[in-house]
Amino acid sequence: MYPNDGFRELDRDECLWLLATAPIGRVVHTRQALPAVLPVNFSLDHDGAVLLRMSAVSDLAHAVDGVVVAFEADAADADTHSGWSVVVTGRAEIVTDRAEIDRLERTGPRSWVPSPEEVFVRIEPELVSGRELIGGRTLYGSHLSSRSPGHAGP
Numbered sequence: 729m730y731p732n733d734g735f736r737e738l739d740r741d742e743c744l745w746l747l748a749t750a751p752i753g754r755v756v757h758t759r760q761a762l763p764a765v766l767p768v769n770f771s772l773d774h775d776g777a778v779l780l781r782m783s784a785v786s787d788l789a790h791a792v793d794g795v796v797v798a799f800e801a802d803a804a805d806a807d808t809h810s811g812w813s814v815v816v817t818g819r820a821e822i823v824t825d826r827a828e829i830d831r832l833e834r835t836g837p838r839s840w841v842p843s844p845e846e847v848f849v850r851i852e853p854e855l856v857s858g859r860e861l862i863g864g865r866t867l868y869g870s871h872l873s874s875r876s877p878g879h880a881g882p
Contacts (some may be wrong), residue, residue, distance in 0.1 A: 769840050810862050
């Protein structure tokens, strides 16, 4: 990344703190040898793992179990030209330990679309990266939001 490009790298703790504030994220996995991205609700476990809850018979549950995936969440404010994005990369596993399932039933995410048979998927945070847009978007030193519509020059 170039200095002064308007972004600030986030450390792991900042990334996890921001992730905890997001209601929706995206799972990136492989489907028929191509990248696929699906929005999901989620929560973070005490160790920073991303937790998903979904139908046990869903295509997503079968596609991600035992493979490395990426998980992304972000927030943006169009008025202030600010925001952040966090990516967690790691192995996804369907939780099979009964004690762990019982704990996640109490503390894990709730399905927005409940199904008769659900599973929890844990994404271990092997790589965590993020960046924040700082300073807003500028053109020749002036914030674009302060310019009148149609004004092209300084």
